[in-house]
Amino acid sequence: MSANGQSALLIDGKKIAEDIQNKLRDDIKTWSELHKRKPTLVAVLVGEDPASCKYIEKKMQAAEYVGIDSRTEKLHESVTEDELITKVVELNKDESVDGILVQLPVPQHISERNVCNAVDPTKDVDGFHIMNVGKLSLNMMTFVPCTVLAVIELLARTGIETFGKNVVICGRSKNIGLPLSMLLHSDARYELPGHEATVTLCHRHTPPEQLKVFTKTADIIISATGVVGLIKADMVKEGACVIDVGINRIKTQEGKVKLVGDVDFSAVREVAGHITPVPGGVGPVTVAMLMKNTFQAAMDRLKQ
Amino acid sequence: MSANGQSALLIDGKKIAEDIQNKLRDDIKTWSELHKRKPTLVAVLVGEDPASCKYIEKKMQAAEYVGIDSRTEKLHESVTEDELITKVVELNKDESVDGILVQLPVPQHISERNVCNAVDPTKDVDGFHIMNVGKLSLNMMTFVPCTVLAVIELLARTGIETFGKNVVICGRSKNIGLPLSMLLHSDARYELPGHEATVTLCHRHTPPEQLKVFTKTADIIISATGVVGLIKADMVKEGACVIDVGINRIKTQEGKVKLVGDVDFSAVREVAGHITPVPGGVGPVTVAMLMKNTFQAAMDRLKQ
Numbered sequence: 001m002s003a004n005g006q007s008a009l010l011i012d013g014k015k016i017a018e019d020i021q022n023k024l025r026d027d028i029k030t031w032s033e034l035h036k037r038k039p040t041l042v043a044v045l046v047g048e049d050p051a052s053c054k055y056i057e058k059k060m061q062a063a064e065y066v067g068i069d070s071r072t073e074k075l076h077e078s079v080t081e082d083e084l085i086t087k088v089v090e091l092n093k094d095e096s097v098d099g100i101l102v103q104l105p106v107p108q109h110i111s112e113r114n115v116c117n118a119v120d121p122t123k124d125v126d127g128f129h130i131m132n133v134g135k136l137s138l139n140m141m142t143f144v145p146c147t148v149l150a151v152i153e154l155l156a157r158t159g160i161e162t163f164g165k166n167v168v169i170c171g172r173s174k175n176i177g178l179p180l181s182m183l184l185h186s187d188a189r190y191e192l193p194g195h196e197a198t199v200t201l202c203h204r205h206t207p208p209e210q211l212k213v214f215t216k217t218a219d220i221i222i223s224a225t226g227v228v229g230l231i232k233a234d235m236v237k238e239g240a241c242v243i244d245v246g247i248n249r250i251k252t253q254e255g256k257v258k259l260v261g262d263v264d265f266s267a268v269r270e271v272a273g274h275i276t277p278v279p280g281g282v283g284p285v286t287v288a289m290l291m292k293n294t295f296q297a298a299m300d301r302l303k304q
Numbered sequence: 305m306s307a308n309g310q311s312a313l314l315i316d317g318k319k320i321a322e323d324i325q326n327k328l329r330d331d332i333k334t335w336s337e338l339h340k341r342k343p344t345l346v347a348v349l350v351g352e353d354p355a356s357c358k359y360i361e362k363k364m365q366a367a368e369y370v371g372i373d374s375r376t377e378k379l380h381e382s383v384t385e386d387e388l389i390t391k392v393v394e395l396n397k398d399e400s401v402d403g404i405l406v407q408l409p410v411p412q413h414i415s416e417r418n419v420c421n422a423v424d425p426t427k428d429v430d431g432f433h434i435m436n437v438g439k440l441s442l443n444m445m446t447f448v449p450c451t452v453l454a455v456i457e458l459l460a461r462t463g464i465e466t467f468g469k470n471v472v473i474c475g476r477s478k479n480i481g482l483p484l485s486m487l488l489h490s491d492a493r494y495e496l497p498g499h500e501a502t503v504t505l506c507h508r509h510t511p512p513e514q515l516k517v518f519t520k521t522a523d524i525i526i527s528a529t530g531v532v533g534l535i536k537a538d539m540v541k542e543g544a545c546v547i548d549v550g551i552n553r554i555k556t557q558e559g560k561v562k563l564v565g566d567v568d569f570s571a572v573r574e575v576a577g578h579i580t581p582v583p584g585g586v587g588p589v590t591v592a593m594l595m596k597n598t599f600q601a602a603m604d605r606l607k608q
Contacts, residue, residue, distance in 0.1 A: 113442070134438030138417070138478055164509045172489055174442055181485075185476055185505045198514060200504040201489045205468045210502060210521075217517060 008242070008272040011158050013150075017284035020153070021066050024291055028067040031299070039298030041070040041099040041125065041290075042091050046084060046110070047077030051249070052103045059101075062287045068294055081110045085118045092120040098301055099125035099294035104175075122300065125293040128175065136179055139190030143293050148179045150285035151222060151243055152195070158274055160220065160241045162195040163188075168214045170231070170262070171224035172203040176245060180222060211235070223262035231263040239273035245282050312546070312576040315462050317454075321588035324457070325370050328595055332371040335603065343602035345374040345403040345429065345594075346395050350388060350414070351381030355553070356407045363405075366591045372598055385414045389422045396424040402605055403429035403598035408479075426604065429597040432479065440483055443494030447597050452483045454589035455526060455547055456499070462578055464524060464545045466499040467492075472518045474535070474566070475528035476507040480549060484526060515539070527566035535567040543577035549586050 032038045041063055043056050056072055063070035073087060084106070091100045100123045102115050116128035124132055127143035135142035155162060167184050171177040181201050186194025200214050204225075215221050215235040223231050224245035236242060246262030261278030269275045276282055336342045345367055347360050360376055367374035377391060388410070395404045404427045406419050420432035428436055431447035439446035459466060471488050475481040485505045490498025504518045508529075519525050519539040527535050528549035540546060550566030565582030573579045580586055 113444075130438040130442065130444075131434065132438075133441050134434040134436075137437050137441050137482065138434065140417075140434075164511055164514075166514060172491070178441065178486070178490075181505070182482075185507065186482075187476070187507075196507075196509045198504065198506050198510040198518070200502065200518075201485070202502050203489065203491075203500075205500045206502040207468055210468075210470060213521060214502070214504075217514075 008269040008275040009158075010269075011154055011243075011274050011276045011281060013154065013276055013281040013284045016154060016157050017288040019157075020285070020288040021062060021291060024066045024288070024295060028295055031295070032067060035302060037096075038067055038069045039098050039295050040096055041068050041101070041294045042097050043070070043072045044075065044084070044087060044091070044100070044102045045072050046075045046079055046103070046106050049105075052105075056103055058287050059290060062291055063294070066291045066295075068291060077107050079107075079110075081114060084110060084115055088115065088118040092118075092123060097123065098298040099123055099290075101126045101290070122304075123297055125290060125297055127179070127293070133174075133179075136182055136192070139182075139186050139192045139194055141191050143297070144183065144192070145175050145179050146286045146289040146293060147176050147224075147245060147282065148183060149289040149292070150282050151180055151245065152183060153285055153289065154243060154276060154282065155195075155220070155241070158241070160274065162197040162220065165197050165219040166217050167197040167199045167220045167222065168202060168218040169199060169222045169224070170202045170211070170215075171226075171245070172201055173224060176224040177201060177203075180224070225262050227262055228260055229262070229264045231268060233264060233267035233271045236268055236271045238271055240271075241274040242268055242272045242276070243282065244276050244278050247278060247283065312573040312579040313462075314573075315458055315547075315578055315580045315585060317458065317580055317585040317588045320458060320461050321592040323461075324589070324592040325366060325595060328370045328592070328599060332599055335599070336371060339606060341400075342371055342373045343402050343599050344400055345372050345405070345598045346401050347374070347376045348379065348388070348391060348395075348404070348406045349376050350379045350383055350407070350410050353409075356409075360407055362591050363594060366595055367598070370595045370599075372595060381411050383411075383414075385418060388414060388419055392419065392422040396422075396427060401427065402602040403427055403594075405430045405594070426608075427601055429594060429601055431483070431597070437478075437483075440486055440496065443486075443490050443496045443498055445495050447601070448487065448496070449479050449483050450590045450593040450597060451480050451528075451549060451586065452487060453593040453596070454586050455484055455549065456487060457589055457593065458547060458580060458586065459499075459524070459545070462545070464578065466501040466524065469501050469523040470521050471501040471503045471524045471526065472506060472522040473503060473526045473528070474506045474515070474519075475530075475549070476505055477528060480528040481505060481507075484528070529566050531566055532564055533566070533568045535572060537568060537571035537575045540572055540575045542575055544575075545578040546572055546576045546580070547586065548580050548582050551582060551587065 121129045121131045127145040132142045181199045184195045184197045185199040212235045220241045222243045244261035244263040259279045425433045425435045431449040436446045485503045488499045488501045489503040516539045524545045526547045548565035548567040
């Protein structure tokens, strides 16, 4: 139990996502009436991975809610890299399409990097194109990966200070951990403002006892590793903010599939000041951020 | 005085640079004889900043030593951004030129970013083009900034282990601190191998007492801030490796200009296990790495 005898405040990602999407819905309505068209998002889904199908479904639902035209191009899992890229290039050329996302992972015979680089950078609402990665590194205005935006948004809307604070990020993935570290450590005066935190990037080769030293000094812990139960109560400083980006499917004793994060939630919430649940934390806000990026892409296209 | 009663081993950057350049000199000789041409490096210098002139001079000397044809295109400090970029584009098109570097800083009326992006990425031996920044973020083979390569090389040639070690980088510049953090934290199995350290990136808004907490736990401290005397003896863990990237010009009591780093050298060397001096540490190796990048650019061009 934390010092004040209360468990952590739950950061309600579902509610925050709703707030964002309601505001977006209004803005998109106004914009669509003015320009006589809706923003358009196309998802490309290769194969039928159940988790990927579920994500796509949520994205399509959110798009409908906020007033974005969306559709999913489904390709067989045997599609070649060339065929997939041909499809992407076709969408690049299609003037009616504002945002394109290729649902990852793609089958192993296809290079994820080649596919991400095939998407027109101005339609790259996932922010995975190498040019957009470079821009983010340099804090230039660009599409920031949706999960990264979601974490930043959750912190901001919960009033968590980052300036001069210690942030520990667990997980160095190119789509989440690394770009998060870039946005969190950097200078607030850039075109794409950074968040002025001191950031430690930990990963599988950080020795467990060292990981604990770092997390214990952290004001904010962000875990994006896919390791169930990685963040335990004795690793968390009292009152710290814990953001759980992990989405892990585990089987319960009854044989059902259950979603859990990287954080030992019930124990950590007794120590932390703020905590995100899984599900209902980062996930819904990530979807909302995809909608925001798509609307941004649509607005930018009209300005060109 | 450190535990063994001895002061830190000095990492001799001048000697390491010589070793690198002697090896390069042999390799370039063989290559030049085979291909009937020498690698060619062109530096573009705007204005007459004394420090910049000095750097350029050292680069030209090193080029001559290793067998790289080099020249400096000098432009007046009143040159416009367009004129500078026109010059760069001309060098891009010149088939006889392998490597191009624009000596930074450029005058304030010119956008450094626009100039860096004007250099053909395949001739960008400084590694500052946005595409090369993106590649480095993703650990794809690319030109890595010379100072970053120099630090990595100094660690490797001194036998300093990075795997699972704690590294603290002071300074978040886009040309040094940030790319260093990328190479040091990342996975060794990438095309451009990372170094598997746990990296904390500190900067001007890291509170001094927190900075000390981090540096005290660090196996390797790298300072690239331009703050004279930032790293003091009581901030360093006994036996740690201290790499000083700072190059600061201070005036002595006699009114002479003296080069010093960020580290309180004489006190820190009594605590550290290894330490680089300034001058004679990172600087000479940085120049050697520029030669290496230029030779690489020349070899890559022939393969195209």
